[in-house]
Amino acid sequence: MTGTIIILPGGERFQFEWRRTDPERWERRLKAKYDESRSADRSDKARCLCQHRGAALPLQIRYRADSHSYHLAVWPNEGPLHEKTCPFYKPDPEKSGRASYVNGVIREGEDGDVAVTLSIGLRRKGPPRPVDDTPLPASDRPGQARQRRMTPLGLLHLLWERAGLTEWRPQFARHRTPTVALTRIASAGTRIRAQGRLISDLLCPVAPGHEKFGRRLHAIVRTEGKENHLFLIGFVEALEPDPRGNFTMALNGQRDGYLSIGTQK
Known part of the structure; x- marks a missing residue:
């Protein structure tokens, strides 16, 4: 969020907006404070200006080995304690669709990434998944269903949540367009x-008149469509297969014909 102040260990003030406007400075300062933050007491760690019961809410400086980069992350289970206008706010899982899943269906790692157990296999080919008849564990939330696997609809809900689209914020005014929303979902x-794959590798956002999304769709269908199920998200009006194993797609609001996409049966 524009204007969000971060206090780094030692008292240095840090602009959250630098993540976008000055990424080199953002990376350099987090790297410099990484070791100090890890060894600091809770009250001396990095923090935003949010407070809970009069105490500051610390943040973690984390290192992502796969991208060799540093980032800030909310402390475990403290996302709901931040102000809703804070970029580190997270909705209370007990008040969202997450409450219906047993422990382990959604697993958040130390780097902030999430792994999920899906109800479908990502691979299009291979032996069918055996039915899991294991009895459900007793629920600690009377009256609420407990699920051992996440459905594709549940994955959509998670993407929506992780994209920050479940809460309205003032900076969304006039900027929460379909293209912006789909871009945030693609980033999420x-x-x-799931099953060792990044969902982004199989995620195809589509929007009328958006050439980048169109190129992405063609590329993912070409590289992944033979072997894997794909997740198509956007404003789709119709899908029409043909005998050759291709399909044509019409988008809501599209008036210049169908977009032809190759796929396999």
């Missing part, structure tokens, strides 16, 4: 894994 897919 880079932090969610």
